[in-house]
Amino acid sequence: MATPNTASTEDKRSYYLYLIPGVLGFCAIVLLPQIANLALSFTAWKGVGIPRFVGLQNYERMLSDGQFWGSMSHTLLFVISMTIIPVVFGLVLAALLFDYIRDQFGETVSSLFRAAFYLPQILPITAAGVLWGWIFNPVGVINIILKGVGLGALSQNWLGDATYALPAVSLVIVWIQVGYCLVVFMAGLSRIDPALYEAAELDGAGWWQRLVTITIPLLAPEIFVVVLTTLIAALKVFAPIFVLTAGGPDNATLVPSYLTYYHFFTTQRVGYGAAIAVVQTILTIGLAVIFLRFQSRQAGRE
Amino acid sequence: MADTTLTSVAAVPHAVHDYRRHGTGRWFVLALLSFLLLLVLFPFFLALSNSVKSSVDYAMNGPLSLPTALDFSALVKFWNLADFSRKLLNSAIISLAVAVVGVTISLLNAYAIGIGKVRGSRVILVVLLLGIMVPQESIIYPLYYMAKATGLYDTQLAVIIIFAVIQSAFGTYLLSSVLSSFPREIIEAAEMDGANRWQILWQVVVPVLRPSLMVVGTFFFIWTWNEFLIPLVMLVSNNNQTVSVAMGLTRGQNMSDPTLQAAASLLGMAPTLIFFLIFQRTLTRGVVVGAVK
Amino acid sequence: MSEIQIELANIDKHYGAFHALKNVSLSIEKGSFVALVGPSGCGKSTLLRSLAGLESISGGTIKIAGEVINNVPPRKRDVAMVFQSYALYPHMTVAENLTYSLRIKGIKKDVARRSAEEIATTTGLTGLLDRYPRELSGGQRQRVAMGRAIIRNPKAFLFDEPLSNLDAALRVHMRKEIRALHDRLGATSVYVTHDQIEAMTMADHVVVMRDGVIEQQGSPLDLYDRPVSKFVAGFIGSPAMNFLPGTIGADGMSVGLDIEGAPSLPLGRKAEAGQKVTVGLRPEHLVAADPAVAALRLPVAVVESTGSMTYLTTATVPELTVVETRRIDAKAGDTIGVSIAPGHVHLFDAVSEKAI
Numbered sequence: 001m002a003t004p005n006t007a008s009t010e011d012k013r014s015y016y017l018y019l020i021p022g023v024l025g026f027c028a029i030v031l032l033p034q035i036a037n038l039a040l041s042f043t044a045w046k047g048v049g050i051p052r053f054v055g056l057q058n059y060e061r062m063l064s065d066g067q068f069w070g071s072m073s074h075t076l077l078f079v080i081s082m083t084i085i086p087v088v089f090g091l092v093l094a095a096l097l098f099d100y101i102r103d104q105f106g107e108t109v110s111s112l113f114r115a116a117f118y119l120p121q122i123l124p125i126t127a128a129g130v131l132w133g134w135i136f137n138p139v140g141v142i143n144i145i146l147k148g149v150g151l152g153a154l155s156q157n158w159l160g161d162a163t164y165a166l167p168a169v170s171l172v173i174v175w176i177q178v179g180y181c182l183v184v185f186m187a188g189l190s191r192i193d194p195a196l197y198e199a200a201e202l203d204g205a206g207w208w209q210r211l212v213t214i215t216i217p218l219l220a221p222e223i224f225v226v227v228l229t230t231l232i233a234a235l236k237v238f239a240p241i242f243v244l245t246a247g248g249p250d251n252a253t254l255v256p257s258y259l260t261y262y263h264f265f266t267t268q269r270v271g272y273g274a275a276i277a278v279v280q281t282i283l284t285i286g287l288a289v290i291f292l293r294f295q296s297r298q299a300g301r302e
Numbered sequence: 303m304a305d306t307t308l309t310s311v312a313a314v315p316h317a318v319h320d321y322r323r324h325g326t327g328r329w330f331v332l333a334l335l336s337f338l339l340l341l342v343l344f345p346f347f348l349a350l351s352n353s354v355k356s357s358v359d360y361a362m363n364g365p366l367s368l369p370t371a372l373d374f375s376a377l378v379k380f381w382n383l384a385d386f387s388r389k390l391l392n393s394a395i396i397s398l399a400v401a402v403v404g405v406t407i408s409l410l411n412a413y414a415i416g417i418g419k420v421r422g423s424r425v426i427l428v429v430l431l432l433g434i435m436v437p438q439e440s441i442i443y444p445l446y447y448m449a450k451a452t453g454l455y456d457t458q459l460a461v462i463i464i465f466a467v468i469q470s471a472f473g474t475y476l477l478s479s480v481l482s483s484f485p486r487e488i489i490e491a492a493e494m495d496g497a498n499r500w501q502i503l504w505q506v507v508v509p510v511l512r513p514s515l516m517v518v519g520t521f522f523f524i525w526t527w528n529e530f531l532i533p534l535v536m537l538v539s540n541n542n543q544t545v546s547v548a549m550g551l552t553r554g555q556n557m558s559d560p561t562l563q564a565a566a567s568l569l570g571m572a573p574t575l576i577f578f579l580i581f582q583r584t585l586t587r588g589v590v591v592g593a594v595k
Numbered sequence: 596m597s598e599i600q601i602e603l604a605n606i607d608k609h610y611g612a613f614h615a616l617k618n619v620s621l622s623i624e625k626g627s628f629v630a631l632v633g634p635s636g637c638g639k640s641t642l643l644r645s646l647a648g649l650e651s652i653s654g655g656t657i658k659i660a661g662e663v664i665n666n667v668p669p670r671k672r673d674v675a676m677v678f679q680s681y682a683l684y685p686h687m688t689v690a691e692n693l694t695y696s697l698r699i700k701g702i703k704k705d706v707a708r709r710s711a712e713e714i715a716t717t718t719g720l721t722g723l724l725d726r727y728p729r730e731l732s733g734g735q736r737q738r739v740a741m742g743r744a745i746i747r748n749p750k751a752f753l754f755d756e757p758l759s760n761l762d763a764a765l766r767v768h769m770r771k772e773i774r775a776l777h778d779r780l781g782a783t784s785v786y787v788t789h790d791q792i793e794a795m796t797m798a799d800h801v802v803v804m805r806d807g808v809i810e811q812q813g814s815p816l817d818l819y820d821r822p823v824s825k826f827v828a829g830f831i832g833s834p835a836m837n838f839l840p841g842t843i844g845a846d847g848m849s850v851g852l853d854i855e856g857a858p859s860l861p862l863g864r865k866a867e868a869g870q871k872v873t874v875g876l877r878p879e880h881l882v883a884a885d886p887a888v889a890a891l892r893l894p895v896a897v898v899e900s901t902g903s904m905t906y907l908t909t910a911t912v913p914e915l916t917v918v919e920t921r922r923i924d925a926k927a928g929d930t931i932g933v934s935i936a937p938g939h940v941h942l943f944d945a946v947s948e949k950a951i
Contacts, residue, residue, distance in 0.1 A: 014499060015418025019426070022411040022474060025467035030433040033444035040443065047447075096335065104328045115582055116339050119346075122578050124528040126549035127570025131349050134563040141348055141365045148366070175342065236437045239530040243550050257531075260439040265535070270443055277440035288435040292428060487682035490649050495696035495743070496670040505695075509686040 034281070040274035047270050058275035068276060071254045074166065075234060078255070081170035082177055082234035083227055089174075090181025090226070091219070093117065095211045097182075098189040099197060114186055118179035125176070129243030132172045133159065136244075162252035165245050169253050172240055181226050188222035189215065221298055228291040235284050256280050349571065352564035353377055360561050376565035383562075384548050385540065386569055392537075393527050393544040393573070396458050396465070401522040403466035405515055408473025413503050415474065416481025417489060427478060430471035438468075438531050446535050460536050461544075465529065469522045480514050481507070520584050524577060545570060599661075600625035600783040601646065601751055606655035608641055608807075615641045616652070617807040623751075623785065623800075628777050630786045630798035633830070638807040640755060643787045647753050648672050660750050675744035676753040679760060681736045683728040689715075689739050690724040696747050710746055717776070718742040734765050741773070745780065752777070754786040758793065770797055791831050795819070803827050825873055825948040828941055834878050834906070837915045840945065841874040843867060850874055850942065854911045858891050863937030866951060873948065875941035878906075878918040881933045889932025893917075895925050907931065 041058055043051035062068045093113075102110040120128060135141045136158035143155035158168040192214070200210050216223070238257035241247055247254040247262065256276055263273030352365050356373040363370070380386065411430075415423040445464060446455070454460035484507065492502045508515070533547045543551075549570040552563075601623040608616035616638050623629050631639040644650040646657060648669035657664055664672050683692050691698075693714055694707035702710075715721045718738040728736055737757065744752055757773070758766045774797050777784050788794055794801045795815040802812040803826075811823045815831075822828035828836050840853040847868040851859045860874070886892050896910035900922065907917040907925065917933055925931050942951040 015414040015420045018410040018414040022407045029467040033441035036444035037440050123571050123574050124546040126546050131345050131567035144364050257439050264443050281436045281440045284436050487678040487680050491682035493669040494676045496699045
């Protein structure tokens with residue numbers, strides 16, 4: 001028999017008590033600061049004294065701020081290294097590991113690969129940053145290797161040259177991100193009925209055909225989730241930039257998060273920094289709403 | 303016996319087919335993946351081999367050769383330079399406290415939402431999730447200001463409170479969905495047995511939920527360990543800083559010595575690496591929980 | 596025996612627009628075993644859960660041992676419940692499961708343990724006290740669930756389809772065991788089931804529910820012999836009663852059946868001549884007889900024999916079931932003669948479906 005809600009309504013109310021610590025904390029730590037930040041974005045403030053209301057000035061200024069637009073365009077470029085390359089790599093690797101390596105060499109080998117590819121994802125980004133900063137050093141590992149194979153002419157000051165800094169940082173980000181995609185996709189694959197693969201194999205589909213006709217369509221929910229979460233993450237890239245380039249050289253790797261940080265704590269233009277953070281927040285919420293819509297639709301389907 | 307024979311006969315064509323298709327191809331694929339794997343792991347190898355090298359060895363043989371002799375001077379030097387034991391302790395205290403407090407808050411929230419099915423729980427979940435998805439830059443300045451105003455600036459307590467709340471938003475989401483499928487009749491049986499709501503939570507729900515709580519706690523620990531922006535802003539004095547912040551700031555310090563840099567990165571990664579090796583299963587499984595519910 | 600232990604008066608329950616219980620009143624005597632039976636969605640579980648306090652009621656009064664407990668939470672009602680899924684605490688051993696309610700009351704561990712051992716003897720769980728629920732069979736889990744209820748010595752036992760997760764043989768066995776336990780403890784039990792055989796065999800008093808109202812209540816045989824409506828008549832008894840349309844004869848003392856051959860059955864009582872009725876004939880009341888003298892001559896469609904019983908299905912519209920305890924030498928295509936005692940002919944109004 002269907003038994004809808006239980007307990008008397010009067011009794012139910014006492015469950016609200018359990019929300020008090022969480023909700024109070026959330027209001028104090030997230031909601032209130034968020035509102036304060038929004039309010040600050042309409043002011044000019046140096047961090048001391050009383051903020052002066054300036055209306056939309058900060059936003060107007062943003063429109064003509066080369067640094068801001070530069071940072072936004074870098075964010076778009078980071079979509080390539082945060083989302084596109086890791087998703088493609090992750091898909092192919094996941095399919096190979098799941099549908100081929102596991103069949104041929106067993107579960108252990110495949111989980112070993114998965115764990116190893118996932119490793120960079122779990123490290124403190126700052127520690128990874130120190131490592132890569134050293135690898136990209138003018139007298140660092142990459143240039144030494146290039147010299148060693150007779151391509152010394154190609155060696156660069158990777159992070160110190162405005163042309164190469166962004167690709168170099170992107171490489172680090174790909175290194176970090178592939179594991180995340182791989183792990184989510186492999187979990188998604190384990191949900192797919194293996195009989196489908198066997199059927200496809202009997203129908204004569206090769207590995208690539210199985211990837212395109214079975215794996216990718218059936219992994220659509222995971223792909224969607226990974227794409228959205230990594231897009232949101234791309235909007236928030238901060239630590240790798242802080243550690244590797246500090247936005248330089250010549251603003252070539254500047255991102256909105258770093259710009260905000262810079263205005264908050266270096267130039268003390270708190271109002272302007274807050275305005276940039278608001279723009280970032282609005283973009284994030286836009287993506288997050290799409291994400292949540294999708295999640296609840298998925299949940300409804302289950 | 304007859305059965306076995308039959309199966310093996312039936313299996314023969316398949317085996318032949320397998321052999322023809324995969325004979326050399328399988329090794330090629332394995333080699334390709336192994337190459338990629340080496341590429342991914344190469345930086346770790348570099349950090350390891352160069353941090354146990356003497357500067358002279360490095361100068362003579364470069365970063366790619368294996369150390370001629372084990373030399374821990376770079377590791378020791380960075381350890382002392384960065385006051386690394388202090389940093390480890392700080393990170394451990396903060397992460398552990400966040401894990402415990404964060405899981406507790408998540409549990410209380412999830413109890414009301416998943417079991418109590420309080421009205422408005424959907425809205426609460428959405429607000430919580432949006433709250434943790436937005437960039438931390440958008441709350442960092444007010445938090446910084448509040449911390450200064452309340453005297454919590456440059457204290458680990460500030461970082462613990464902030465992360466316990468932020469992580470618990472995510473934990474609430476995870477645990478609510480776990481608890482919403484908790485067998486209703488077990489709760490009702492406890493009610494009939496005379497347990498009140500508080501007793502049911504701690505004597506019935508928590509013991510049953512313990513594996514999930516451990517997963518969530520493990521995640522809170524490692525996320526907090528790796529957090530950068532908020533500790534960077536909140537913890538200015540050397541004595542309070544975490545490993546992650548110390549790593550982020552090494553770049554600023556003039557570290558021209560390459561073995562010292564390798565040692566720094568190795569020490570920065572080592573705790574998480576060890577943690578990862580211990581909790582590998584939990585962590586890889588949990589990512590999925592995090593991303594796809 | 597006549598002391599009232601549980602009294603439900605004018606209970607109403609709404610789930611939004613759905614009216615789950617409609618003005619239900621029921622008195623349960625102390626020491627009696629009452630079964631609430633009905634098809635799924637009839638409100639029997641809701642009624643039981645309201646009694647337990649797991650559901651709030653929209654109107655009416657619930658009294659247990661003379662006290663109004665409408666707003667008393669379940670833990671203070673002093674009633675115990677056995678759930679369909681058993682709802683054992685998975686992280687506790689059998690002993691811990693049994694004594695959880697005692698430990699909450701602050702009873703000392705060793706005292707609780709001794710009670711658990713006693714209960715284990717009563718319920719046949721000796722030697723299993725330190726096992727976990729996952730290590731037990733279905734029947735053992737069922738016993739733990741019972742033991743957990745018994746140990747508290749509550750004012751009433753509530754059972755919510757406790758046997759439906761067991762296989763058929765074990766179900767029959769547990770039926771007797773539960774009833775025996777009830778008698779031994781002198782308990783007051785309310786037992787919800789959708790299985791009318793369980794209700795008939797276990798209960799002193801059966802309450803048939805339908806669409807949120809009590810259709811009929813009484814002793815099992817009362818319901819069998821004198822169903823007040825076509826619904827109760829069809830629900831109680833197995834195989835189910837045959838229903839066929841008919842019209843009361845001009846003399847009012849017989850009923851003509853609307854099946855081929857338009858046979859007529861004597862009633863042994865007077866009914867309103869010409870009235871359209873539904874005639875109810877229990878399969879076991881139809882007795883095979885010599886076709887020459889039998890009231891009904893029916894073509895046979897299917898013959899099933901279990902050895903002790905013969906089940907015949909007729910080729911009529913609607914088809915009828917006949918159960919014989921003797922072996923009948925008939926096969927599909929034959930015509931058999933069937934008689935029925937006038938007292939066994941049930942009549943229901945064709946429109947209101949109430950018994951006549």
